[in-house]
Every structure is written in structure tokens, then in C-alpha cells.
Amino acid sequence: MNEPLRVALSMATLVRGGMGGSETYARALTEQLALTDAVDAKAFVPASARGFSAGIPERVIENLSVGASTRERLTGLSRIIARSSSIRRSMAGADVVHFPFTVPAPTPRGSQASVQTLHDVQHLELPHMFSSAELLYRRLFYEGFAAKADAVITISHFTKSRLINSLGLDPERVHVAYLGVDAARYTPNLGLRENFVLYPARGWPHKNHARLIEAMTLARRDLPDLRLVLTGGGLENLGELPGWVDRRGLVPQEELLRLYQTASALVFPSLYEGFGLPPLEAMASGCPVAASNAGSLPEVVGDAAVQFDPHNPESIAAGILAAVARREELTQKGLLQVKKFTWDTCRDAHVQAYRAAHERKIA
Template identity: 75%
Template sequence: MTGAADGSPLRVAVSMLTLVRGGMGGSETYARALTEQLGSTDEVRAEAFVPESAAGFTTGIPEHAISKLRVGPSTRERLASMAVIAGRASSIRRQMASNDVVHYPFTVPAPRPNPSQASVQSLLDVQHLDLPHLFSRAELAYRSRFYEGFARRADAVVTISHFAKTRMVESLGLDPERIHVAHLGVDTEKYTPNFGSRENFVLYPARGWPHKNHARLIDAIGIARKSIPDLTLVLTGGGLDDLGSLPDWVDRRGLVEQSELYNLYRTAGALVFPSLYEGFGLPPLEAMASGCPVAASNAGSIPEIVGDAAVTFDPKDPDDIAAGIIAAIERRAELTQAGLVQVQKFTWSNCRDVHVQAYRAAVKEKQS
């Protein structure tokens, strides 16, 4: 491993062969930003590996698309792609063999590294252990094997909040010294704060996954409309058709272009974030960067991320969610200023630096 021995840049293979482009929520934002940042430091020389179905995903570093490898969103499709990767593991490992470290941003070690290479796993949360009733048996088995099993063997683990780290130590028995906390970041240059007028809607950008808590949010908006009669709700993200029939004051937009999301952040009366569980939770910070007041859940990592710059509420209580939304709208001027300060604490360059530390720690662990 020359990078660890002679002070030259560490060579890192960023293995993203389980990537389902457009179907993995905030983890995609994280992986794309990380590859961009790795291209901006002299401490590592990184290259990305993606399935053919996700070609063009990477920014900042060279990308290798593995031909004839296509990955779909269902557990069955993912297992099928794992079988393909396993069958071609030797040839893929040869393509990665010049690297000192293999990093798996999407958690699943596909394929496993060569015995001489250090390994780093990104494990963003252990939601499947904390909220198992939200997962199918197949998904629980998949995560038990590919998430938990490798977390105990990887030379270093990266996670994205102190909350997530604590849960990994408690639930998996991981050595806390092997877990590196890399808070995600916000590129504030891409967001323009709006200090002027805002429209009478609240925004929730989230996929239609059960833990995102859409049903209670819709109940809460119905309650809030008793105080703010014309209030509406805008939903963005994939999988929203699974929510079924919705009231006519809900605007279900689905997947939107980034430019449209920027505009929604700039014009919304408030961002509401009622998630039951997050390893991090980027939308509240993106809203803060846009000058948008935030009302957010007090569950999981969210209080760690929003600090005192948001109104927090009990996400299991629609009345409390409604009260939080109303308070955020009423406290707009105060929350806007607090949010602009809070978001400055979270940068992608800091996130990158923690990853570089994890790579070096993994090499050291491998050599010990």
C-alpha cells in the first residue's frame, strides 16, 4: 500500500455497484457530493465504480461503469444484481486492485475487497434495527447480511451523525474508535435566501417511505388549516403515489428538477420535516440556506442537525406537528436568521476531510 507507506496520496476505489440512480434519496446526494469533494484534495487519488445502469452519476473523479450490470430498486432486483457482481467479482477486483482502500458509500460490500486492501463502509443508520416493523422480512435479511455483517469486519466505518454512531455501538457492539462521524454538508452557494414575501404553503421533500410519516403530516395540516384556512401542502420526492388518495389541498408533485426544489425552498411559508427516523436529514439545512423557517421532528438525529434554529415537535402527535408548523410560520424572522447561522456548520469539505481520516485509519488498521 504505497499511499500509506511513502506519504503519496492514498488511492481509493469508491465502489458504488449497488446504486439505483434516482431511487436512493439522500444517500445519492451524499455519494455524489463526496466524489466531487474527493476530486478537490491532493490527499487521495480516487476513482468511482458504478453499474452500467447508473453511468454518468459521478462528478469530480474518474468513473468506471461496469458493463452489463443493471441494478433495480426492489430487494429481488438488488439480490439479482449481487449475484451478477459475485459472478464477476474477480474481474472487478482486478480493476480495483491498484487502490489502497475500497470504500462502499452505499453500505453493501460489492464486491468484497482484495485481502491486501483496506475497507471502509458507510453505514448511514441502523433504522432496520430500531424500526424493524417498517421493513419486509427480505429487506431485514438483506440488511442483516450486507450491512451488519460487514460493519463488524470493515477496517473503518463512516456514519453521518453522533446519534447514528451511538446506535451502532449500542445495537451492533461496534468499537466506537472505528466509527468516524462525517456530518453531511450544504453548498450554500447554490441556495439564495429569500427575506421577502413567502407563499401560504408548507413544503415536505421526502420519498414516500413509511418512516417519512406522511399520513400524520396530512392530519396535522388539516388541524393547522383551522388556524390558517388557506394553508396548503406541497410534497416532492419519489414513491408518493403509494400514499393513495389525498385531500385537494395537497399538491403531490413527485420527483422535481433541482431548480424547482430551489424555488420551493425560497417561496414556502415553512419547511416541515416530520420524519420518524433519520441518520442525518438534509432538507432542514437546505431550507435554512434558503431563508425558509423550519418545523422538524424531535426524533433520531434531527435535533442534532437543526440545533436551536428550528421549531421541534413530536412526530407521532398530529396536534403537536400542527402547532410546530404554525409556530415556525409565526417566528419566521427569528428562525430565518438562526437557520442561516446553523447551516454554516455543515460543509461538504468537512465531510470529505473526515472520510480522508477514515481512509488513513483503515489503512493503519489493516497494517496493524
């Protein structure tokens, strides 16, 4: 039997509670890698994210704190670079160094295989939604390292095609690992639901909250008692909202599960997604879904959701009304669709990428 590959999950840039779906992905990965004999993995996290890893051993980088804003990230990055020698020494025993949060900090030793996860290249598709500092940050730490990493992992075939076309990456080095949903954590509600639609998303520009508010105004002409519940960080940036909008901000996982179980529908009007977990989490809860037809979302939701044009408030409104009206049909389709996406399949794709990267390095 072959010895397991020694893998370091280098997560020095992790901002716990501030990274959306990529954080869900990284935590699930730490849980899943503990269940395979193919790799011997260890997580490396800043002191500010202590206790993040769900299954594998964790090495804490003491006295390192990283924040969510571009300025805070750059400050944290400078601290990581200043301590790069000691961090590299702590990872010296690894065959493969994987960066689940994309940014290669610090870069691995030349003898180690490198793997980078790139969730999207949104900054190339929607550059007007990024500051000049954020664009520079992504060009340096996303694009620059992807060109030389031994393997790149991404989360949909849509994103793989964009990496190949936009960055000129070798298709053989790009591995697709669909994200997963742990169906055991979600209980489908097939009974009564409450009179609100749910949108769980951070207040980032591409999440398209402004058009959603316009669309809900239109939808309420047909369903005047319909409310909108928003969850996620950064929602204070949305400004003043109508009285029928419930802006809850960051909520505990238990509350989000309850919202999935009780919402009339989930609406997901994002302009760009490398994957998009909330529609699948809603489906696992028996919640009908209306989703944007942009980015990877059609690939993820298939025919189990109503799809709409996220640039058109009337189309979004029609999607919301259709999802509410087609509840029973969409609930059954959604429960079948979500079975296609599991974390153990995601883990296995990572193991294959680690092996390919290691073989490339030693060849």
C-alpha cells in the same frame, strides 16, 4: 511528501435517482475528493448510473443495471457477485475500498483496507417498517460487514451511538462525517413567501406522511388557505390525498430550490433520520423549519427550528403554525446553523477514516 492513498469508491449497487439523501452524499463526495491531494480516488458505478461522479474519474461496470425494489436489488446483487472477480481486478490498484452505499459488493481483496458508510440502523429501531426480505438484506450486508470493516463512517453522533450500542462496534473504528450543504447553490429569500408548506421526502413509511396529513388538517383550522406540497419518489403509494395537497413526485433540482425559496415553511416529520439534509437545505434558502425531535434531527437543526413530536399530529400541527409565525427569527437562526455543515469538512473526515483504515490494515 507522502504519496496519496489510492481509494476505490465501490458503488456497484447505486440506483441513480432512487436513493434519497445517500445519493446526494455520494455525489458530493466524488466532487470533494477531486479537490484534495491526500487521496487519488476513482468511482466504480453500474452502467445504469453512468455519469454519476461529479469530480473524480469514473469506471463504468458495463452491462450492469440495478433497480430500487428489494427484488431488483437482490437481482442486481447476484449479477455483481457473478462478476466479482473481474470487478475486483479493476479495483486491484486501490489501497482502500470504500462502500458509500453500505453494501459491500463485491467484497475487497484481503490486502485492501475496507471502509463502509452506515447511514443508519433504522431496521433495528423500527423493524416493523421493513419486510422480512429487507430485514434479512440489511442484516447480511449492513451488520455483517460492519463487524469486520477496517473503518465505518456514519453521518451523526446519534447514529454512531446506535452503531456502538446495537452492533457492538469498537468506537475507535467508527468515524462521524456530518453531511454538508453547498451554500453557494442556495439563495436565501428574505422577502415574500407563498401560502404552502413543503415536505421533500420519498414515500417510505418512516417519513410519516399519514400523520402529516392529519396535522395539516388541524393546522388548516387556523390557516385555512395553507397548502401542502410533497416531492420525492414513491408518493403514489400514499393513496388518495386531500385536494389541498400537491403531490409533485420527483422534481428537478431547480424546482426544488424554487420551492425552498417560496414555501412558508419546511415541515419534516420523519420518525427516524441518520442525518436529514432537507432541513439544512431549507435553512440555506431562508425557509423556516419545523422538524421532528426524533433520531439525529435535534443534533442537526439545533435551536434553529421548531421541534415537535412526530408521533402526535397535534404537536406536528403546532410546529407548523409556530414555524410560519416565527419566520424572521427562524430564518436568521437557520442561516447561521447551516454554516456549521460543509462538504469540505465531510471530505476531510473521510480522508481521516481512509488513513485510519489503511493503517489498521498494514499494522
